[in-house]
Amino acid sequence: MTLCPAFPLCRLNAALLMTVAGAATAQTPPTATLHEVVISVSRQEQQSFDAPASVQAVGQGVIESAGPRINLSESMKRVPGITVLNRQNYAQDLQLSIRGLGSRSPFGIRGTRLIVDGIPATMPDGQGQASTISLPSAQRIEVLRGPLAQLYGNSAGGVLQVFTADGPAQPVLRSSLDLGSDDLHRTGLQLAGQSGSLNYVIDHSDFSTDGWRLNSAAKRQHTNAKLRWTASESTQVTLVANVFAQPVSGDPLGLTREQLAANPRQAVANSTLYKAGKDVSQSQLGWVLDHQLDARSDISARVYTGHRDLDNRLSIPLMPQQAPTAAGGVVQLDRSYSGTGLRYTRRIPAGVGQVRFTAGLEHERMSERRQGFVNNFGAVGELKRDEDNAVSSTGVYVQADWAINEGWSAVAGLRANRVNFSVQDFYIRPGNPDDSGRAGFSATNPVVGITHHLSANTNVYANVGRGFETPTFTEIAYTASGSGPNLGLRSARSTHAEIGLKTKLTQGHRLDAALFHISSSNEIVVASSSGGRTVYTNAGNTRRSGLELAYSGQLAPGWRTHVALSTLNARFADAFASGGGVVAAGNRIPGTVNRSLFAELAWQPRTVPGMTAALELVHQGSMAVDDANSDRTDAATLVNLRVGFEQKIGPWTLRQQLRVDNIANKAYAGSVVANEGNQRFFEPAPGRQWGLGVTASYAF
DSSP states (O other): OOOOTTOTHHHHHHHHTOHHHHHHHHTSOTTOOSSSBOOSSOSSOOBGGGOSSEEEEEEHHHHHHTSSSSOTHHHHTTSTTEEEEOOSOTTTOOEEEETTBTTTOSSSBOSSEEEETTEEOBOTTSOBOSTTOOSTTEEEEEEEESGGGGGGOTTOSEEEEEEEOOOOSSOEEEEEEEEETTTEEEEEEEEEEEETTEEEEEEEEEEEEOOSSTTOOEEEEEEEEEEEEEEETTEEEEEEEEEEEEEEEBOOOOBOHHHHHHOTTOOOHHHHHTTOEEEEEEEEEEEEEEEEOSSSEEEEEEEEEEEEEEEEEOOOOHHHHTSTTOOOSEEEEEEEEEEEEEEEEEEEEETTEEEEEEEEEEEEEEEEEEEEEEEETTEEEEEEEEEEEEEEEEEEEEEEEEEOSSSEEEEEEEEEEEEEEEEEEOOOBTTBOOOOEEEEEEEEEEEEEEEEEEETTEEEEEEEEEEEEOOOTTTTSOOSSSSSOOTTOOOEEEEEEEEEEEEEOSTTEEEEEEEEEEEEESOEEEEEEETTEEEEEEOSOEEEEEEEEEEEEEEETTEEEEEEEEEEEEEESSOEEETTEEEOTTOBOTTOOSEEEEEEEEEOOTTSTTOEEEEEEEEEOOOBOSTTOOOBOOOEEEEEEEEEEEEEETTEEEEEEEEEESTTOOOOEEEEOTTBTTSOOEEEOOSSEEEEEEEEEEEO
């Protein structure tokens, strides 16, 4: 059993070799999230049951049944250990955290590595974007938690991977239409198939919504393509291309407790006054080469490049923007990024077992021109910031996976990383000096683990590892006072430990359980957040611990259930100064959900072929809103209902699905803006929502 988490292309190669397994996954009932083949932990065909780590996957059936395939929050609620909150704000992206890491982020993704078809969707500084992931073409999504994730390098508190589906042997043209509340529209067109040695998937979708809140409308266009050429029995080349545009996305901002109670659908006055929102576009191209050298060794290589443009209008009042050290209220980024990777694997007999040795090198780079302008009530005013930013990350790793015998296996790995930041300041004025500078971070992180295979139906494992997380360019953008970047921020260091159990209770019943503990030093936290300007600082020590359970079972013919439970106790272990006050030891880390539960009862009646129905219960615990724990959200329990139908008529396959979420029209705050300086902490969730999806597929 071999792990290669430090080099994600090894997962992709296995995915490319398993078209048949992928087709079987696509036909799996939507509730069977834990019985799918997990091939990201090993290049061999491997069930998630045998993976020596906390890893779960959701397949294509789950992704399609969970909603209109716009946001990861639709399907990730059924995976324990990961929290993906839909902020009802497409300008700020989802709020994603794994085991409480990344919860501080006011926008974008921190603390979690995002990987799509072997290509990182996380920049070398540790910041990622979930909005660029194409869910309509995804075959499965995997979530890896725990110490083994640390072998991915910087900001790998956990790893979320998305795999685009392979084209079927018989070409298929598929069109889809989703309608929903708040004038939600999504149309899609996909062509997939096999032509000789070329396998292809080309998918395009258009999405728009008026938004649940004022000034929260959004529009997106997304094209995703994967072309795989089998050059020979030992060589495959894959081309992955992705084009994303979000020309409209309003930012309604958070609300105070009083505003939340008075009208949760309102936007803050400055949101509309300054036309707060974002315009973003991104294009990316990647190549993956997989070659088998001989019966025992192989290599993988990848190279990718991309470009991102962003125009972000912040709601900073006009007067503060005039200060000599102010960076303005419009942020414009012109960003280019690229990366390469090389991995070598060798399998060596050892006693009655085998050792798989893996070594690799990864290098990533990002450069951007960052400019700030006065936001003159939505119009771009005078220049207030002008700088070139660059960050590079180099990682070298080795790993050994030893299948000792039928009862035991072990893994050990080591990764060395170096991350370098540089800022070249071109905006030098009286009262605003030259703020050019450099900062570097390095870490060498070991991971060890052992698994005891008690029987064919029960595995227990234990892992421990070290990790680190550098500040992102967004987090070093501002200082509490003065101009220029906050290059004095330090990287956070962490120790992760977990023990886990996986057991097949009886035929058709599976239970996964994990206990974990994470201790961190120099935790990067929000010092203040106001008017679109967030300042960060380093806290002392923090502690996170919790329990994760996932159960999936066939209760009776036609009846299945799935349950995912997570608890999280995330607290500051030391007192520290923040925002002019002192944060007490023992306070909860803001933005972390203390517990979550997803339970589903699904029905597939034999008397109505092609019909599925399910009742879902979703419980979200409370979140503290700031380091001082001055307030917190209330826990909420929601009930959702869905029903779907499928018909096959000759070469046509037709599907229809109706969803009603939050049937009881529960009012609650779905997420928070941690430490927001104006006490606009609360981001309200919508009441009752409906969605209708229709797809038509034609097989040539």
